[in-house]
Amino acid sequence: MEATRACTKLQLLLMSEEEDPGEVQVEIQDQPSAQAQASDDYFHSYSDLSVHELMLRDQPRLTAYSDCIEKNAHLFQSKVVLDVGCGTGILSLFAARAGARKVYAVEASEMHKKAETLIKENGYSDTIEIIHDVVENVKLPEKVDVIISEWMGFYLLHESMLASVIDARERLLKEGGIVIPSTGKIYICPVAMEHFRKQHVDYWKAYHGFDFSSIGDEIMTAKMSTPFVEQISSSELLSRPQEFTNIDFNKVETAELVSLTGDFSFEVERTAQMAGFAFWFDCDFTLESSFPIILDTSPSSEPTHWKQTTVFLGVFADVQKGEQVEVKVTMQQDDMNPRHYSISIQS
Template sequence: MDSNYIESYNDLQVHQLMLLDTPRNQAYRQAILDNKDFIKGKIILDVGCGTGILSIYCAQAGAAKVYAVEASSIYEVAKSIVKENKFENVIEVIHSKIEDVTLPSKVDAIVSEWMGFYLFHEGMLNSVLVAREKFLKPEGLMFPESATLFAAPISVPSYFEKWSELDGISMNTFGEKIRNEASKKPVISTVEADCLLSDPEIVTWIDLKQVTQEELKSIEAEHLVVCNKSGKYQGICLWFSCTFPSQDTEPITLSTSPEDSETHWKQTTIVLPTEIEVETGAPVAFKLSMKASEDSYRKYNLEVTMQDPNEIQHPEYCPCYMTKCIVVRAMLDKYEKGDLESA
């Protein structure tokens, strides 16, 4: 675990940002309370407890014991908050890296808010997996239990349109320079839903009970998406969602989509150095590569490669406007209706 990463959580403003993230808090709280029949009387492990908010939710749901593990100095605040909420007999705050912790028994569930930007970057998933292997009972639950990373082409007007005229001055030269700079490093910002040019594609889905650290070292995906509106293709947007265990109820999902309430993760944008005009039905092809950094397993190097839609295999029922796809759709429709003659 990086010492700089741990030290960053000494900053109260980091925790203020998370504590004021209502969609985040509500998703965890609802998921934990929806599973109170399972949690009641059980032993819970909170990995990276921060200020202890998730541990307190578990105590409110009736947990018999909660081990709240926190490596940064914020553990002192967590202890005070636990006492403030009168759960010091249930919640034990442990100042340690999870990798160094020893517990007297296995646990029934692990809760953790481990997600980073574009799900994996600056996150603590590897530490959660260590905790899973060391402490979770075979029938135990993970909160969250799965996570999905999405991608879609978008317009990025703040990096393109605004520089053609800024208070009466053309600043296109400056705009080009900041686009080139932004194309080298992902931008964390809020993306408006109407900037999305297509439905999202799934980059990867992970099962927190099964995924391994080795599988997380490199993630690659090739996508062909079809624009559902005309616009300027100027970047790729990434966001994620997490799903929690369900006990006879609809699963609770925490989403960071541009179409949902804003969270502190916002969205991640890879800005393209140039823009492409697209029409409804236009195919857009790209390859996305994410690799864990050699310097820190908490950091990922993200790379997007634009591809030629003519050279990419299209899905069977591709709805794009390319002639080959129109012909294939027509033939498949006739086949389903029984209109094609037998060869």
């Protein structure tokens, strides 16, 4: 069986030698685009205030950063801080309030104007300096003690802003300085997506007394041809989640992020139909705090704007309790648009 479904930005390829769902390989690829245009579009998207409203209302996100800075205030007092991608400036304000001597807040989008206004309105203009540029172009009069940034995308690496943080770390951070957050892990788990199936398959089987399954099939096929970013219930998990990768942001190099691969064996915990695999992440903000400070985006945690990313197989495969599901997973940075990754799952 071989089928190709295309959409505006992503393409799903289902390939196998036989009709057996166990032999399905799913590959999600970004369509090629010019790097310069992709970069312009990326920064333009962050000029939209509604994007920042979504993040500002994300309490787990804000709590992780505020708790980290408050519980580690001694690491900020009289120190120099660099905020990479400051957005509205909220993290810079946290750092300044904790006693930072100087905060360099770098923002490439037009949101820098709003950040400057908010910083002035809150009385921190003498401490926080807004720099309107990409951090790769920034030169500072001094090295910084702390780099803080909210760079994480869906499944952690989408948008690839970590590369900008690494660039700043290598050029602008003092020896022995710290990067916040300090580490991050990506997790993977097979999922049933039963709620999704009820909404997009079963719903059409008895539509006002008629069978509209053929329309439902087309709708479902379209929805399953792209990654599904949505909050899912922990009841959808069919096995114990496993760690796909663990990244130390104080040490990782950009070359290590080009391609990430892992082999996994999941023991199915209940008989069901497997729809695909869900990805999520957590980040460690503990530093020297006396208790752990973890931003967790798993299905069992308080919802965040990152939700979870489900990669569909394109089929609902029958699995039995106790069965082993073995897959090879690869995340590959797109050549033309490195802000995106191709995700392939092969049994």
